Amino acid sequence: MSRHLLPTLALAGVAAAFSTDAFAHCFVGARFFPATLATDDPCVADELSLPTVSWSKTGDFPPATAWDFSGEISKRITENFGISVGQDWTSIRQADGTLTQGFQNLETTLQYQILRDREHELAILSGVIVDWGRTGSTGSGLATDYSLVTPTIYFGKGFGDLPSSFSWFRAFAVTGQVGYEIPTSSFDFTQNVFIPQQLVYGASLQYSMSYLKSEIVDLGLPDFINHLIPVIELSLSTPVANNFGNPYTTTGTVNPGVIWVGSHFQVGLEAMIPVNRASGTGVGVLGQLHLYLDDMFPSTFGQPLFGASPTTPRKMTF
Known part of the structure; x- marks a missing residue:
């Protein structure tokens, strides 16, 4: 892991000098970037996603029904450096009634805030995601013996x-x-297949009703509407190396939905539309309850472990 982490943090250390904000949540000037469901927001924060639930049909012939329940907690170590820990439990029922269920591998993420530019509402975050091999239900086929290391860059622009x-x-x-997802093994002897390196990428387009009211024009809309952020996400994965004998097929989903943002939590609901048959069958559903720990526990758990800022965390304006 350190082979990829050290260059990432070195880059972050050089760029951090341009950071202009040190808020919890993902505030950049007047802009608030919510925690999106299929991709990640571009800020370190103190927050908890519990639960995130999805239902979908796989691309098998005939398709299987898949449920996924997950939780993730994120904690700032310093104002600009944080860590996240997440775990997924998956249940897959085949058309013939065969049931496979268990935990996927444990996932951890180290993140460093490279930039928060208030004037241009721009945020850039670097990170390294690690799915730790043999930490899930490997006997069920839902987890692997090998780990996956994914150096990642995140961005947000209002x-x-x-x-x-x-x-x-x-x-x-x-x-x-x-x-860029890199497996720690190049060949899976249990499945007798090569393990590809993959480009993992995604994006969201979002419209903030609270920003419209507070920064542009107050249309006198109902309070519930002013809390909404309509969003459409795209989450994709493409094999790019060590994929001998397999098609280089991009898989993923397009997720239109909406996020309701409150003072201490947000609730999101999205449809999951597969981009092709290899990605799934029909339209799935993705929902999430996301808690803002910095607002819930502003003087304790919601503060960085080191170098806590004496300023009050920025809050939403509705």
Whole structure:
């Protein structure tokens, strides 16, 4: 892991000098980037996703029904450095009634905030994701004996710095991430197949109703509407190396949905639309309850472990 982590943190250390914000949550100036469901937001934070639940049909012939239940906790070690730990439990029922269920491998993520530019509503985050081999239900086939290491860059950009003539368009924002997934083994002897290296990437387009009200124009909409962030996400994976004998097929989903943002938590719901048959069958559903630990425990768990800021965390304006 250190072979990929050290260059990433070195880059982060050089760029960190340009950081202009040190808020919990993902605030960059007036812009709030919510925790998206299929991809990650571009900020370190103190937060808890519990639960995240999805239902979908696999691309098998005939398709199987898959349920996935997961939780993830994120904690800032310093203002700009954080760690996340997550675990998934999956249940897959084949058309003939065969049931496979168990835990996937434990996932940890180290992240460093490279940039928060208030004026341009721009955030950049570096990270290294590790799925630890043999930490899940390996006997069920839902977890692997080998680990996966994925150096990743995350970004977010709000359009609030556009000229005022763009009016309502300035409430839009985009986020995204690009990672290179590297398995610690090149061949799976249990399945007798090569283990590919993959490009793992995704993006979101979102529209903040609270930003529209507070920064552009108050339309006098109901309070519930002002808490909404309509969003569409794209989450994809493409084999790029060590994929001998297998097609280089991109798989993933397009996820239109909406996030309701409160003062201490948010709730998100999205459809999961496979990009092709290899990605799944029909339309699935993804939902999440996400808790803002910095607002729930502002003087204890919601603070960085080291170098806590004396300033009050930025809050949403509705």
